[in-house]
Every structure is written in C-alpha cells, then in structure tokens.
Amino acid sequence: MPHTFFAPDLTPATPTYTLPEDESKHAVRVLRLQEGDAVTLVNGQGGVFGAEVSDASPKRCQLRVVSEEQVPPRSFQVHLAVAPTKNLDRMEWLVEKATEIGVDTLTFLRCARSERRDLKLERLEKIAVSALKQSGQAWLPRLTELTDYARFLPTTAPATTFIAHLEDGERTPLSRVAAAEAGCCILIGPEGDFTPQEIEAAFARGIRPVTLGSSRLRTETAALAAVHTVHVARELAGL
Structure with a gap:
C-alpha cells in the first residue's frame, strides 16, 4: 500500500x-x-x-x-465540544482517535471547573494530520482555540446540540437522537463535570441532555464514545 x-x-x-x-x-x-x-x-x-x-x-x-x-464530505457533520483535561496527553489521544473514527470539528471549551485554562493547538493539529494519514480519512477536522463555555453556547444550533452531564434528571440515549439529525454537536464537560448553572444555561437554549450509558466515563473517554456512538447509530439506521 x-x-x-x-x-x-x-x-x-x-x-x-x-x-x-x-x-x-x-x-x-x-x-x-x-x-x-x-x-x-x-x-x-x-x-x-x-x-x-x-x-x-x-x-x-x-x-x-x-x-x-x-471525496465528498459526510452527509452528516459531527461537532465535538469538549473541556480539555489537565493532562494534555489525554487530549492528544482523543484528537488522534476521534480523527481516525471521523469528526468534523473539535471545539475546546473553558468551563467553570476546567483545570486547564490555556491550550496550544500546534501539536494537536500535527496529531490530527498523522491520524488522517494513518486512517485513510480525506477530511481533516477543524480544531478551534480554547473558548469560554458562555461564549460558545450562543453559537450552537439548539435543535442539533446535546449535552452529556452527570447530574440527576431524565436523559435520552445519544444513539437514539443522533440518527435523527443531519448533524450534531455534543458537549462534554471537564473532569469535575459541568456546573448546575452551565447545565441550566444549555437547557435555557433548548439543548437536550443525553446519556452515553450507565458508566461514569473520563472526559476523553466520554468524548470519544460520543463520536463513535453517532457513527454507529447512523450506520445502523442505514443513513
């Protein structure tokens, strides 16, 4: 080859x-x-x-x-918005694996409980390029600078944006709603999760809560699981 x-x-x-x-x-x-x-x-x-x-x-x-x-772009767009972990190695792993599976945009969020307050994209972009070559993908994901959560929320489309959090309350499996949309944005919080105020702010915009399963996942694991769930859900639906 x-x-x-x-x-x-x-x-x-x-x-x-x-x-x-x-x-x-x-x-x-x-x-x-x-x-x-x-x-x-x-x-x-x-x-x-x-x-x-x-x-x-x-x-x-x-x-x-x-x-x-x-190669035409996918018929659906996957946007992952995630709060980076304190350990940057875990974000590098996420960028690599999400690129291999297929993600269109990676937005890095600065949340109230974020331990990492700054982020340099140069190395992450190189990792994305390496994963692109290795996996045979044709479209390189767009990586954005660290963005305040409060500034990011108004830029989302509520109907296709979902928040995964650990607070009590009714949540719909991401696999059920992902297949119904032409694209989606999934919000993944920091290691201490989103604050109740951040969750309420998302609800106020009409963003729906979703679950990735019954296990309590690390930030980078939850983010990767979300990307994979979207792809599998759409494949199973024949989309």
Missing part, C-alpha cells in the same frame, strides 16, 4: 508537488522511496491524489501527480 503524505496546498490543478524538507528526508532516507515509487497525497479537504516520485532528493523530494479523486 502506498505511503501517504499530507499536502494541504495541493489542488486538482497541480501537476507536481514537492514535499517539505522534513517529509522529503523521511520519504527518501527512512522509507527509502525511489524514483517511480507510488505514493498517496491528501490535502485534508477531500482531495486524494495518486503520485509517483520523480526526484528522490532528501531535501526536495518531487512528486508527479498521476490521478486525483475528490
């Missing part, structure tokens, strides 16, 4: 592509690619390109594009 490289600025009108120096070095010296070898290029915007090595230079490995395919 051809090796995959990320080429964010590649378009269907581009006949050749030169890998960045770090990727060129990896392709030639580590993967030992030679002239004529086949590779795959993805631009993260649905473009999947077949190419072959035309110049195996470890500083400027040049590729000739020989085929192209535009």
